[in-house]
Amino acid sequence: MTDALGGCLAVVAVLAAAGVPVGHALLAGATVYVFLAGADPALAAAQMLQSLHEAYLLLAVPLFILAANLMIAGTLGDRLMNLGVALCGRLRGGFGHADIVVSVLFAGMSGSAIADAAGPGRLGFDLMTRGGGYPRAYAAALTAASATVGPIIPPSIPMLLYAQVSGQSVWHLFLAGVVPGLMVAAVIALLHHRLAVRLGLSTAAAMPHHDVSRAIWRGLPVILLPAILLGGMLDGLMTPTESAAVAACAALILTLALGAWRPRDIAAAFVLSARQAAAVGYVAGSAFIFAHILAAEGVAGNLAGWIGAAAPGPAGFLMLAIALILLLGCVLDTAAIILVVLPLLLPTAAAAGVDPVHFGVVAVVACMTGLITPPYGMVVFVTSTLSEVSPAEIFRAVVPFVGALIAAVAILAAFPGLSLWLPRLAGYAG
Numbered sequence: 001m002t003d004a005l006g007g008c009l010a011v012v013a014v015l016a017a018a019g020v021p022v023g024h025a026l027l028a029g030a031t032v033y034v035f036l037a038g039a040d041p042a043l044a045a046a047q048m049l050q051s052l053h054e055a056y057l058l059l060a061v062p063l064f065i066l067a068a069n070l071m072i073a074g075t076l077g078d079r080l081m082n083l084g085v086a087l088c089g090r091l092r093g094g095f096g097h098a099d100i101v102v103s104v105l106f107a108g109m110s111g112s113a114i115a116d117a118a119g120p121g122r123l124g125f126d127l128m129t130r131g132g133g134y135p136r137a138y139a140a141a142l143t144a145a146s147a148t149v150g151p152i153i154p155p156s157i158p159m160l161l162y163a164q165v166s167g168q169s170v171w172h173l174f175l176a177g178v179v180p181g182l183m184v185a186a187v188i189a190l191l192h193h194r195l196a197v198r199l200g201l202s203t204a205a206a207m208p209h210h211d212v213s214r215a216i217w218r219g220l221p222v223i224l225l226p227a228i229l230l231g232g233m234l235d236g237l238m239t240p241t242e243s244a245a246v247a248a249c250a251a252l253i254l255t256l257a258l259g260a261w262r263p264r265d266i267a268a269a270f271v272l273s274a275r276q277a278a279a280v281g282y283v284a285g286s287a288f289i290f291a292h293i294l295a296a297e298g299v300a301g302n303l304a305g306w307i308g309a310a311a312p313g314p315a316g317f318l319m320l321a322i323a324l325i326l327l328l329g330c331v332l333d334t335a336a337i338i339l340v341v342l343p344l345l346l347p348t349a350a351a352a353g354v355d356p357v358h359f360g361v362v363a364v365v366a367c368m369t370g371l372i373t374p375p376y377g378m379v380v381f382v383t384s385t386l387s388e389v390s391p392a393e394i395f396r397a398v399v400p401f402v403g404a405l406i407a408a409v410a411i412l413a414a415f416p417g418l419s420l421w422l423p424r425l426a427g428y429a430g
Contacts, residue, residue, distance in 0.1 A: 012025045107181065
């Protein structure tokens with residue numbers, strides 16, 4: 001390791017540990033590297049601009065973010081929550097199950113765990129605490145855990161980022177996330193059922209049949225929209241970016257047509273989307289520079305040699321890769337892990353015989369676990385703000401769900417067919 005690379009990594013580690021936003025930490029580390037290595041700072045700026053210019057898939061990210069925020073601005077979240085209660089209210093801990101179902105349904109439009117936690121998650125928390133008498137910390141923990149399903153089920157912003165760095169088909173990656181996303185939701189639901197029995201959580205009052213029918217009818221447009229988007233991609237009618245644009249337009253039309261809304265809420269959704277998209281772009285640009293530095297220093301080759309010697313074969317590689325991602329997820333943003341770390345692991349994955357689409361799904365689910373683990377746990381902090389429950393309380397209550405997600409990652413790693421079944425039906429040859 002050169003002195004320049006050592007200084008760069010030290011700066012990133014110290015700033016990340018101090019809680020500095022990951023984009024700032026990566027950019028600061030890259031700046032230190034440029035000066036210690038005696039390189040031209042203009043080259044770093046040129047690398048960032050060129051990488052962003054070539055990352056055309058990232059154009060879909062702000063559009064999916066906008067779609068999610070527009071849905072939150074109207075009453076579409078309420079429609080989904082009513083549908084979830086109609087379907088699951090009579091189960092033990094039914095309000096919690098309804099929150100999980102809504103996370104699955106909302107995932108088909110947003111692709112963002114933070115959007116899920118901030119929108120339907122807030123409604124689910126209120127329903128569980130006010131209507132079901134759930135302990136506030138547990139309700140917040142369940143809300144945070146169920147929000148991790150959003151970026152697994154298509155459309156998925158992390159899958160878009162992985163497609164950019166791996167060169168894999170977005171369509172195949174989206175399909176690969178369907179079964180794992182449903183499996184993760186099922187694992188969370190099973191754990192919630194056990195905890196609901198232990199906590200003595202009640203069921204909801206029986207809903208009249210006509211109210212059930214009405215809830216299904218009102219939620220139908222939101223349910224059908226993801227199917228239309230994925231169907232358009234399957235038929236080749238839309239690219240992922242065009243699909244994201246259609247999602248944003250459809251969310252705006254549905255919000256205006258189906259529910260009460262205020263002009264300031266719609267305007268706020270556009271402003272918030274611009275800020276969130278800028279944050280993703282900033283992290284992506286910083287990550288591209290950092291990845292270029294690691295490539296120039298030959299880190300990928302050294303890492304491949306170490307992993308190959310420590311754990312040969314696909315099973316050993318996946319075990320080490322999952323452990324690394326889980327560890328980094330405690331201190332780094334998901335986008336940074338996908339854009340910086342995964343490109344280093346991809347050559348080793350190929351050498352170990354791991355399918356790149358399968359690896360992408362396993363890596364994304366492992367990254368989602370990092371969203372609810374301390375000290376970074378971004379979704380936990382979002383849920384804490386909305387629920388007014390301290391992050392420390394939520395982190396304690398979310399421990400069983402972290403274990404459930406890790407178990408889900410292990411199952412996905414052990415059984416590649418769970419990820420690859422649908423892509424192979426669509427013609428994937430991996």
